[in-house]
Amino acid sequence: MPDSDDRPSPRSAASVSRSVQGNDPDGAGPPSAGRALVILPVLTTHPDDGNAAVRQPDARLSEAIALAQAIRLEVPHAEVIRIARPDPATLFGRGTAERIGGMVEAFHADLVVIDHPLSPVQQRNLERRCMAKVIDRTGLILEIFGERAHTREGQLQVELAALTYQRSRLVRSWTHLERQRGGFGFLGGPGESQLELDRRLIAERITRLKSDLEEVRRTRKLHRSARQRGGTPLVALVGYTNAGKSTLFNRLSGAGVTAEDMLFATLDPTVRRIVLSSGKTMALSDTVGFVSELPTQLVAAFRATLEEVQAADLILHVRDVSHPDTAAQKADVDSVLADLGIDAINDSRVVEVLNKTDQMPATARGALHMRLANQRMMEGEERAVAVSALTGEGLDDLLELLDRRVSAERQVLELSVNLSDGRALAWLYEHGQVLDRRDEDGQAHLHVALAPADAARFESRFVGQESR
CATH class of the missing domain: 3.40.50.300 (P-loop containing nucleotide triphosphate hydrolases)
Structure with missing residues (x-):
């Protein structure tokens, strides 16, 4: 039966329940970022499509715990909760949501990590019933990426991903939230001021980030071309x-x-x-x-x-x-x-x-x-x-x-490519070393050094275009 308003016992709702030791029992190392419950919802009606590589719930739960610990969260308790039918309001159903709230109080947790996608409505309702911050798998991974990226390129990429995730939620229901959400602050705690959400400013920032990353992309392409020429x-x-x-x-x-x-x-x-x-x-x-x-x-x-x-x-x-x-x-x-x-x-x-x-x-x-x-x-x-x-x-x-x-010798091929076939010419310059080129009669006549695999890919991709 689907999870309903009745309050199930912990063992009837969970197939795997685990108490987890803190990250650093000896007290050494960086301080904890807080205490988090990790909940892994498993849909009992979800087909595996005959995939023999389907993960076992216990292994999935271990990975979710490791994700939380990757940003120094203490995990006093983790649990698998089986769901017959997802509840649109809370994912779990009211009874199980209230039981999670009881666990928040019992384990003195600041945060609940749901290792499953949550809609903005589900996230908001769970926060209200658990009286704690709730984030889903995507939010947790973005939080990890936001903390770990140190180069300018990495930071640009993570900020773009975080703002794209944030914008999708602004459109739906984030105007209701009582606590700040933004940038990489998915774990912000109670008492923080509400962020004035402005879709236009976020859209402008996303546009700038995409432009900056396009410049990174062009620079990488130049570096690749230089390596290939050499x-x-x-x-x-x-x-x-x-x-x-x-x-x-x-x-x-x-x-x-x-x-x-x-x-x-x-x-x-x-x-x-x-x-x-x-x-x-x-x-x-x-x-x-x-x-x-x-x-x-x-x-x-x-x-x-x-x-x-x-x-x-x-x-x-x-x-x-x-x-x-x-x-x-x-x-x-x-x-x-x-x-x-x-x-x-x-x-x-x-x-x-x-x-x-x-x-x-x-x-x-x-x-x-x-x-x-x-x-x-x-x-x-x-x-x-x-x-x-x-x-x-x-x-x-x-x-x-x-x-x-x-060390396999590159093949030096003599190719004739129609000057109007910009894609084929660009592909050769990107993947090979153009040793010589002569343009006449609407054709580019080239001597190109290509690895055997690239030569095969060129023939497969541009076959029928009279490239040779």
Whole structure:
């Protein structure tokens, strides 16, 4: 039956309930930002569409707790609450909403984190019934990003995402709120003055941010073009947050990028040059970590950064193979790559780096290496390598793979492209090295150095246009 006005007992409403230790029981480290309850709603009627990579509620709850702790929130209690039918007013129903309010009082919480999208009406009603601040998953992730972004580019991207999220709520019901919401202040506490919400000012600020980010995008494109003219291939790291991308980045490049056992420890994009054993130079790019149900505002705001992935000669998908939800995390990353036009299964640029093998049992680690060896024999192409970025195990194999891939000789092709086909010409300049060009009779006659994969992509994308 759907959740109704009756007051269910804690055990009838929750399948997983957990008391969580504070972030720093010894009192060392940065101070707590407050006490938060973490609630994970699970829709019992929600189909899994036959997806074998569906996360288990306990693992999802653990991730939600880690997200809250990423911004120094103490989590005295976390719970999964099953919902037969979402209530338009509170998501849970009045009885369960009141029970959450009782938990707020019992655990002396300042904040309730609902690991699920909330409509503005649901958020407002829950705040009234719980007598505490309530934020949803999107608000929490934006809060983390707002705290972690340090470069100008990162701050611009996060502010754009936050204001886009805020504006959508202003249109609906934020004029009712009693406490301030704005910028990165989703966690603002009671007693703060109400923010005078002006849609026009927010719209103007969003326009300025988009303009600034467009300039960032143009600058990145110039840098990519300069690298390509110099023959420097770009290798991009992607992966689920906390999969170990930054640790691997530091191992390979020697850069001092922040690498902690924490979700979204690194947000600001970083590029470093690496000289391989063959003497070939490559550019290694560390990107923002992905997460399940990544807010669409963030995907849009980080477009300039994610274009580095689209333009990469090689994409290293770093996976935490020791994580119980590694298959589901892979599916989430593949989904984001698909949104960028990258088919993780069929695109030969994508190589899986199976990280954190040091945290696997010896038998599972041995089985993994055997499976990879069999795949290499059967497919003839290495699409995955097992490593531990922490201990260094397997990194020599990864570097050899990188050397083979990026040291592949570029093909010098003689192409004739119609001068009116601006898209094809722009694509060649962006992805290849134009060695010579002569324009006559309405045609651009070029000698272009292209990697084999790029040559195949050019032929596939512009076939039938008499480009050759």
